[in-house]
Amino acid sequence: MDKIQELYEFLKIDTVSAKGRGEEGAKFIADYMNDHGIEAEIIRHKAVNPYVIGEINLKAKRTLLIYNHYDVQPVEPLDRWNTDPFTPTEKDGKIFARGVADDKGTLMARLQSIIDLMKDSKLKMNIKFIYEGVEEIGSPFIDDFLNDYKDRLKADYILWEGAGRGADNSPEIVLGVKGLLYVEIRARTEKDLHSMYAPIVRNPAWEIVYFLSKIRQEDGKVNIRGFYDRVKWLSEDEVKYLKGLKEEMEKALGQRIEDDFMRKLVENPTCNIDGIYAGYTGEGSKTVIPSYAFAKIDFRLVPDQDPEEILN
Incomplete structure (x- = not known):
């Protein structure tokens, strides 16, 4: 299965956290990571959907923590969609599906890239992952989760869920959010x-x-x-x-x-x-x-x- 098809399989899963859905999405991510040599674990905490955390420990001096979320916004109103929200469809070189931009596409692109770097022995630092399933409903209890698992998530750097590109197509560096x-x-x-x-x-x-x-x-x-x-x-x-x-x-x-x-x-x-x-x-x-x-x-x-x- 190529990388796009792997993304499609992820996009097919309904993970609308506002409706209490997400367990299947967490399992997909954890299984995918474990199948590709990354130690991953599903952790059920106080939130409606579980967290997925993982680690690549190279015994390096520096550690990068990567954050993404697998839950998505509700799809209503359905009559505004030209295709099924959970049936990925390609048109004019673009993929249409709920969550492809926020945040499943970024999650998979990063994960797939790191797996390739790991296979080619080009990874230069330890990598930790935290995937959240309730970001779209305000990340309730994330403070408690981070406090409870701070030792396992300790890192030198953190990479947030994603950003856009400027008018000249250069990547944006986000200095803060509301x-x-x-x-x-x-x-x-x-x-x-x-x-x-x-x-x-x-x-x-x-x-x-x-x-x-x-x-x-x-x-x-x-x-x-x-x-x-x-x-x-x-x-x-x-x-x-x-x-x-x-x-x-x-x-x-x-x-x-x-x-x-x-x-x-x-x-x-x-x-x-x-x-x-x-x-x-x-x-x-x-x-x-x-x-x-x-x-x-x-x-x-x-x-x-x-x-x-x-x-x-």
């Missing part, structure tokens, strides 16, 4: 009612709408008390560096951008609505007061902001 606070807001009554009762009963849909309208202004400013108190604003040197990326970003986007575009993108914490659901959304009409409504919201946080403080 943190994440993910919140689901729910409102509920006992049962659906006819809309004739709207003047006298609660409507969970309106309650969600009112709540969302209060936490964020039209210009993007977040109205939560103390939200910006701990924000670590960029230094003058960092701002100068970002200004130098303006031309490259314009090429990537194919349009002109404002001078403060990059600063806003990097420096500002955000509040974003990921999804809203309430009531009847099918064809035709149905006059109903829904008994249930919810919204999913993510906050992208910057250095020194504390997600627990924001949540409270």
Whole structure:
């Protein structure tokens, strides 16, 4: 089986962590590593999906730890897909499947390359691997896992899951990323009612709408008390560096951008609505007061902001 076919077999596995799927993906990785001479182990910890850790110990002086995740985002809405998300399809030299870019493709490319280096005796340092199965749902309990297995994961360097390429096709070096606070807001009554009762009963849909309208202004400013108190604003040197990326970003986007575009993108914490659901959304009409409504919201946080403080 060639390397592309090996990737295809991996892509066929449904590892949507938001729906509790991933065990089969972890087994695929561990088996693949062990079959190719890398000591690998599945570790079930506190998260819904297990971790896979592995090691190539050459008794070298330096050790590189490689991180990737095998879980993927949900595939909905399915009607926006031209092909089955878990049936890898090649078109115009590109592979289409859920997770091929984030992060199964990178995981397999790195693993296959290291196996080739190992076979050719060209590997110059020890390699450790950590593969996570819950990255797409915020990496719950990863702090506990790293603390519990810190001795086995100890390394001199770490390689993160991946990055992009610039407008000139040169690899990007990522200097930092925003943190994440993910919140689901729910409102509920006992049962659906006819809309004739709207003047006298609660409507969970309106309650969600009112709540969302209060936490964020039209210009993007977040109205939560103390939200910006701990924000670590960029230094003058960092701002100068970002200004130098303006031309490259314009090429990537194919349009002109404002001078403060990059600063806003990097420096500002955000509040974003990921999804809203309430009531009847099918064809035709149905006059109903829904008994249930919810919204999913993510906050992208910057250095020194504390997600627990924001949540409270």
